Amino acid sequence: MLKIVRDLFRYNREFALGTILILVVFGFAVASFFSPYPPLDSYVVPPDVPPSWAYPFGTNSRGQDVFWQLTLAIRNSLLFGLSVALMSRILSLLIGLVAGYAGGVVDRVLMTINDTFVVIPLFPILVLFFFMMHDQMSWPLLAIAMASLGWPYDARLIRSVALSLRTREFTAMSVFSGMSARQILVEEHLPYVLPIVFSTTLNNMNWSIGLEVTLSVIGFTNIETPTIGTMIYWANQHTAMVAGVWWWIVFPVALVIMAFLGLYLLSVSMNEYIDPRSRLMRMDSKV
Amino acid sequence: MTEDLLNLDHVTRSYSSGGLFARTSFRAVDDVSFGLDASRPEIFAIIGESGSGKTTLARMILNMVSASAGTIRFRGKALATIRGRRARLDFMRQVQPIFQNPYEAFNPLKRVDRYLYATAHHLARVSSDRMDSACDQALRQVGLSLAEIRGRFPHELSGGQLQRTAIARALISRPALLVADEPVSMVDASLRMSIVYLFKTLRDEFGMSIVYITHDLATAYYISDRIIIMQKGRVVEAGNARTVLDAPQHPYSKLLKSAVLSADSAGAEETTGPGQGREVMSR
Amino acid sequence: MTGANGSKKVMLAVEHLRAYYVMRYFGTQREVRAVDDISLEVGRNEIYGLAGESSSGKTTFVKTIAAAIRPPLTVVGGSIRYSFLDRDIYRLDRAALSSIRWRHLSYIPQGSMNVLNPVRRVRESFNDFALPHMGLPKQQFSNAVIAHLERLQLKPSVLDAYPHELSGGMRQRVAIALATVCRPDFIIADEPTTALDVVVQKSVLELIREAQREIGSSMIFVTHDMAVHANISDRLGIMYAGRLVEEAPTAEVFRNPKHPYTQHLIASLPRIGDNSPRTALTGAPPSMADPPSGCRFHPRCPLAMDICRELAPEMIAADPHHRVACHAVNPVVRPGGEQMFAKNLGQRSGLVQ
Numbered sequence: 001m002l003k004i005v006r007d008l009f010r011y012n013r014e015f016a017l018g019t020i021l022i023l024v025v026f027g028f029a030v031a032s033f034f035s036p037y038p039p040l041d042s043y044v045v046p047p048d049v050p051p052s053w054a055y056p057f058g059t060n061s062r063g064q065d066v067f068w069q070l071t072l073a074i075r076n077s078l079l080f081g082l083s084v085a086l087m088s089r090i091l092s093l094l095i096g097l098v099a100g101y102a103g104g105v106v107d108r109v110l111m112t113i114n115d116t117f118v119v120i121p122l123f124p125i126l127v128l129f130f131f132m133m134h135d136q137m138s139w140p141l142l143a144i145a146m147a148s149l150g151w152p153y154d155a156r157l158i159r160s161v162a163l164s165l166r167t168r169e170f171t172a173m174s175v176f177s178g179m180s181a182r183q184i185l186v187e188e189h190l191p192y193v194l195p196i197v198f199s200t201t202l203n204n205m206n207w208s209i210g211l212e213v214t215l216s217v218i219g220f221t222n223i224e225t226p227t228i229g230t231m232i233y234w235a236n237q238h239t240a241m242v243a244g245v246w247w248w249i250v251f252p253v254a255l256v257i258m259a260f261l262g263l264y265l266l267s268v269s270m271n272e273y274i275d276p277r278s279r280l281m282r283m284d285s286k287v
Numbered sequence: 288m289t290e291d292l293l294n295l296d297h298v299t300r301s302y303s304s305g306g307l308f309a310r311t312s313f314r315a316v317d318d319v320s321f322g323l324d325a326s327r328p329e330i331f332a333i334i335g336e337s338g339s340g341k342t343t344l345a346r347m348i349l350n351m352v353s354a355s356a357g358t359i360r361f362r363g364k365a366l367a368t369i370r371g372r373r374a375r376l377d378f379m380r381q382v383q384p385i386f387q388n389p390y391e392a393f394n395p396l397k398r399v400d401r402y403l404y405a406t407a408h409h410l411a412r413v414s415s416d417r418m419d420s421a422c423d424q425a426l427r428q429v430g431l432s433l434a435e436i437r438g439r440f441p442h443e444l445s446g447g448q449l450q451r452t453a454i455a456r457a458l459i460s461r462p463a464l465l466v467a468d469e470p471v472s473m474v475d476a477s478l479r480m481s482i483v484y485l486f487k488t489l490r491d492e493f494g495m496s497i498v499y500i501t502h503d504l505a506t507a508y509y510i511s512d513r514i515i516i517m518q519k520g521r522v523v524e525a526g527n528a529r530t531v532l533d534a535p536q537h538p539y540s541k542l543l544k545s546a547v548l549s550a551d552s553a554g555a556e557e558t559t560g561p562g563q564g565r566e567v568m569s570r
Numbered sequence: 571m572t573g574a575n576g577s578k579k580v581m582l583a584v585e586h587l588r589a590y591y592v593m594r595y596f597g598t599q600r601e602v603r604a605v606d607d608i609s610l611e612v613g614r615n616e617i618y619g620l621a622g623e624s625s626s627g628k629t630t631f632v633k634t635i636a637a638a639i640r641p642p643l644t645v646v647g648g649s650i651r652y653s654f655l656d657r658d659i660y661r662l663d664r665a666a667l668s669s670i671r672w673r674h675l676s677y678i679p680q681g682s683m684n685v686l687n688p689v690r691r692v693r694e695s696f697n698d699f700a701l702p703h704m705g706l707p708k709q710q711f712s713n714a715v716i717a718h719l720e721r722l723q724l725k726p727s728v729l730d731a732y733p734h735e736l737s738g739g740m741r742q743r744v745a746i747a748l749a750t751v752c753r754p755d756f757i758i759a760d761e762p763t764t765a766l767d768v769v770v771q772k773s774v775l776e777l778i779r780e781a782q783r784e785i786g787s788s789m790i791f792v793t794h795d796m797a798v799h800a801n802i803s804d805r806l807g808i809m810y811a812g813r814l815v816e817e818a819p820t821a822e823v824f825r826n827p828k829h830p831y832t833q834h835l836i837a838s839l840p841r842i843g844d845n846s847p848r849t850a851l852t853g854a855p856p857s858m859a860d861p862p863s864g865c866r867f868h869p870r871c872p873l874a875m876d877i878c879r880e881l882a883p884e885m886i887a888a889d890p891h892h893r894v895a896c897h898a899v900n901p902v903v904r905p906g907g908e909q910m911f912a913k914n915l916g917q918r919s920g921l922v923q
Contacts (some may be wrong), residue, residue: 178409446855
C-alpha cells in the first residue's frame, strides 16, 4: 500500500499536487489543537490588525486571530464533509448493492425511491429544514440531513455495477459454493464498487463542504460553530470588505479553494488508479 | 424405471420481449421432457447451436431460472417448491454446475481456493480442521493438489487448471448430478481432452450423472451415453448417443452432423487439390 | 498446391519478426514477448493457416502484419515485406497505410461488427471503405459491388439492411464481401468463423475459399480450430508460446506431424465414430511474461532433453516443404555417438528454398 502511494506520488502529477494541497489543509486543521486562545472567545487580540509577523493572517473586527480561527474552521468543515460523506456512502452502498444483486421488484422499489431523491431540490429543503429546527440546529443535525439527501446519485452508480456483477459467472459460482447473499455482497461484489466509493467519498466531501459554506454564508446554519462558511458569514456581518479588512475573507476562501482542488485532484487520480480495469491489467501478466 | 434422479416433464420457458404494445412471447425452451435414472449414472448430452435453448435448460435444471410451464423434479421433489436457505443448500449439495468460461467463473480479485473452502464449509459441512484434506482430496480427483492452488489468483492459473479447479469444487459436496454448460469450449485444445476424460471418470468411478451441454458433436460422441438434439427450444431427436450420431434421422440432426468439420479432410486435399471442391465429412 | 512458394511469387515474407508488449505501470517495466522470432512466407494464391492456442501470440502476429500496432505493442525487430510494398509495413505512416488498406491488404475480423458500422446501412459501409479505393464513379462502383455480391451468392438487398437486421452468419458473409470487393492482393482473416454456429461455419468457410479463388489473392487464416484448418488452409504453421514450431502443407501436418506439440494436437482431435482413448498433455501453456528457457515447449514435452532446456531450436527444413523447430527432430549425431547439434545453426535455419 505504501509503495502504491509512493509510486502514485512519483508518477502521477495530479496525485502529487492533490496530496500536497490536502496535507497543507490538513496541517491547518491539526494546528487548531495548539491554538493559544479559546476559539470561541472574542476580543482576545486587538481588532482589525492587518497580517503581520505577530498575526500572520491579521485579526478580525471581533478581536480574534484569523489564523487560529481559520484552523478551527477548516477542522470543523473537513469533519463535517467527512461525516456527511461516510453516512451517505453507507446508504448508497447498501441501497445500490442490494438493488443490483436482488434485481426484480426489490430493484424497482429501491430505484423509485432513489429517483425521487434525485429530483428533490436540495437547497430549498435544507433552508426549510433550518427554519423548522432553528434553535436546535447544530452541525451533526445538518450533516445527517445532508447525508440523507446526498446518496442517490452514487447509489445508482453502485447499482449499475452490481447489476453487471450479478450476471457474471463467478456470482453463480459463489451461490453454488453455498455463500449467503450477505457474503456475496460484502466479499465478492464490494471490492468492485470500493473504487467508486473511494472516489465518490472525496467528491461527496467537496459537495457537502460547498453546500455547508453556501448555507452558512447566508446564515442558514448554526452560526456559533466556526466553519469556513460561518467565518465568511461573520465577515460579511461586519462588512469586512467595505471596511478594508480583506484578510478576514480572503484567507478562508483561499483555504477552502485549496481543499476543493486537493480533494478533486485526489479523486481524479485515484479514480484512474483504482479503476478495476486498469487494476486488472496491472495484475494480469498474460497477453 | 426405478427412482428418477432428474425428471423434466413438458418443461417450457418463455420470455416476452418488445414494447408495451407489441409484446411478443418467445419460447426459449419448448416442451422438453426427459429423465435420468438414479441407479444408473450416465452422461447425458444436450446438443444445440446458439439460440437452441440449451443454456436456458441448464439454468432451469440448476434452479437458477424457473419454468414457465411443466415441472422439473430432482429426486421426486419439484424444483419450484425449494424455498429457504436450508432447502436450497440441500439442493446445491446434490446438484452442482460447471460453467463455460473458467476465467469468468472465478472472481478475478479473489483467491481461487476461497470457493473450495466455502463449498466445503457450507455444503459439505466439513469441520474446519478437515477442510484442507477435503479440498485436497477433491483436487486430486481432477489431477491437481491443494498445494498448487492454495493462495493463487485466477490469473496465475491456466484455463485448464481453472476449469479443473472448478470441477474439483463441484465435487467437494459429492453431488449426484453435475450440470456442465459448454465446459470445454473455452479451454485450449491441448487441455480439452483431459477434461472430457475427467467426466468419464466421474461417471464410472464416482457414480455421478452428468448433463453435458455442448455444440460439439465430436466430444459428445466421445463421452455421452444418451443425447438430445435441440433446435429453437424443441427436442428434435433423442436417443442413444452412438445410434443418433452414427445415423441421425431428423433433417436438422443430419445437417448438424454434415456441418462438422473433420480433420480427416486434410488428407483429401492431397488428391483433389485446391481447385476443386473438397469433401468435408469423410465418414 | 503443396510447395506453393517454391517457384511461385512470394506475397508476404516475414523475417525474424519480434513484437513485444512493453508496459510501464508507475515505474515498473514489464515485457511480454508475444511474437518472438517468427519467419514465414506466403505465396501467391495460397491460404496460409496459422494455428495456436490462446496466448500463443497468433493474434499479436496478425496485428503486427496488419500494421495495427498500438502501444504497448512494439515491433522490436525483424521485417514484414509485402510484394506490393517496397518497405516494411510497420514503417508506413498513416496516410500510406490507408492507401494500401482494402485495395492491397484487407481484413476479415472475428466479429463483423468491427467493420460494419452498426448505425449505418451496409451500403454506406461499402461506400466508406471501398469507394475511395476503387477509383470508380459512384454508379459504376455500386454496380461493381452488386456484381461482386452476386458472385458470392449474396442478395443485393443486404446493402439496404442495417447490420443488426442480419444474422451472424450473413453479417460475416457481408464482411467477407467487403474485404474482397476491391480484389486485394492479400487478405488477413482472424478467427473469422469462431463466433459462428457449426452449420453456418461450414458455408462461410466455403465462401471464403470461393472468394479467395475468384480474386486470386493470398491469405493468412488464423484460428485455433484444427478442424477448420483441415478444411481451408493450403499450408499450416503451428505456433506455440510466441514461436513457430512447425510448418508444412496442411495434409502433411495432419498425416505426418513431426513436432511433439503438433503430434499431440493432431492426436487429441476427437472424431465422430472414433472412441479410441486420447492422450492428454500435462501442464499448461507458459506465461509469455516469463517463458521457459530454451525450447518453450520443453516443460511439457515427452521427448525433452538437456539441450532443450538450454538452446531454443531453430526452424529447420526437415523436408523441402516441412520446417520443424525441435531438437529431437533435427539432431546431428557425431561419430562418437554423442548427440550434438549443428554448430552453424544459423546457416541451416531460414526459409524453405
